[in-house]
Amino acid sequence: MTDTAVDTPRGADGRRGSGRGGRRGRRSGLVALVACGVLLAGPVTLLVVRLTGLDAGTPLAVPVVLFPYGAALSVLVLGAVLAVPALRSRRAVVVVTLLSAVQVGLLVPRFVPHRQHVPAQAAELRVATVNAHVGKADARALVRLVRTERIDVLAVEELPSAGVAALARAGLGRLLPHQELHPENDSSIYSRIPLTDGGPLDADTAWPQTTAEVTVGGRTVRLVAVHTYYPLGDAKRWTRDMTALASVARNSGPDTVFLGDFNASLDHAPMRELLAAGLTDTHAELGHGWVRTWPVGMSLVPPLVQLDHVLHGSGLVGVSVGERTVPGTDHRAVVAVLAVLPGAGSA
Known part of the structure; x- marks a missing residue:
């Protein structure tokens, strides 16, 4: 009996399996990698803006609110690179892994609750804020919200x-x-x-912010109803x-609450500057990392970003926070319960 050897067809370059099928596979892999690169251009740009603070005072302040979406897209692309053989090159895996890790690392702290011990005797302040959409918010619905949530202080913008x-x-x-x-x-x-010591806030803002003080648990808490440009x-x-x-925050002491429509997310450099002045975002403090308060009331567009916040000084601590829908306005209301920490206020 005579054995018959069958050779694998060789391509034009003399290598086995490198003919038309091999070239087609390499071409498809290259196209897929280029597509991944195009998809990641946005997330990379947002990351650069987020890290450098280029959004302050520039039009980049508008797209940087989409930073969490860019991070989610990067993670999806990483999954595709790991799962699809045509995309699984060492360089692609390393680059997309690093990109995803940096983005997720910036977002993780706002998903991790930073709870402090709240003594049982601590007085509580129940606050809410809503942008009334130039008075179009349903007044009766807003009153029901105040009654149901037992609100102590309500800030209303527009x-x-x-x-x-x-x-x-x-x-x-x-x-x-x-x-x-x-x-x-x-x-x-x-x-x-x-309310005491009320009136327009003495600050260089596009329009005056309203401020006042309340006494809670024997301490004076300063309130600022915020609506920025x-x-x-x-x-x-x-x-x-x-x-x-x-x-203003740097000079206000620990017993301070800024609440309202900041037209800013936690990914904006000016918002991080405001927090660094001695304030804490109640949503991030309690681990509510990806809340969306705007826009609402649009049938084809769901809420995309958080522009409405309750920020507080170190003399208070967040107990709970949530969002409520009020018909007639394009913002969701934010409701928060803050505890006044005994002995933590200004001297």
Whole structure:
């Protein structure tokens, strides 16, 4: 019997298996890698902006709010690179792994609760903030929210005179009789607790922010109802607003609450500057890392980013925080319970 040897066809370059099929496979792999590179261009750009703070005072302040989405896309691309043989090159795996690791590393702290021990005798302050969408928010729904959540202090932004009148007709005054109303400036504060030292905030912002003080647990807590300019309209003006608020925060002491529509996410450099001035974001403190409060009320567009926050000084600690939908406005309301830490306030 004679054995017959069968050779594997050789390609034009003399290597086995390197003919038309091999070239087609390499071409497909190259196309797939290029596609991954194109997909990662956005996440890479957002990461550079996030790390360098290039969003401060520039149009880059608008896209950087999408940084968490860029991180999610990078993780998906990493999964594809690991799962698809045509994409699995050592260089691609290393690059995408490093990119994903840096992005996720920046996001992880806001998903990890930083809970402090709250003594049982600590007094609590229940606060809420909502952008009324130039008074279009449903007044009765907002009053129901205040009643249901037993709110002590409510900050309302974009509240013109007509909105003030609508809330009065809906009965808000019976629940929150103490009021610092400034419809001519944009924001107002309603309170169950007597307000003192109220008025427009002395700060270089596009329009005056409203401030007041309440006494909780024997301590004076300063409140600032915040509504900054918006980056899409004028990024430099928005940055100046945030810088002015940071200056106020540095001089306000630990018993301070800034709440409202900051037109900023935790990925904005000016917001990080504000937090570095002595404030804590209640959502991040309690591990609610990817909350979305804007836009709402649009049938085809879900909420995408968090622009509305409750920030507090070191004399208080977050107990709970959540979002509520109020018909008529394009922002979700934020409701938070803050505890006043005994002995933690200013001397």
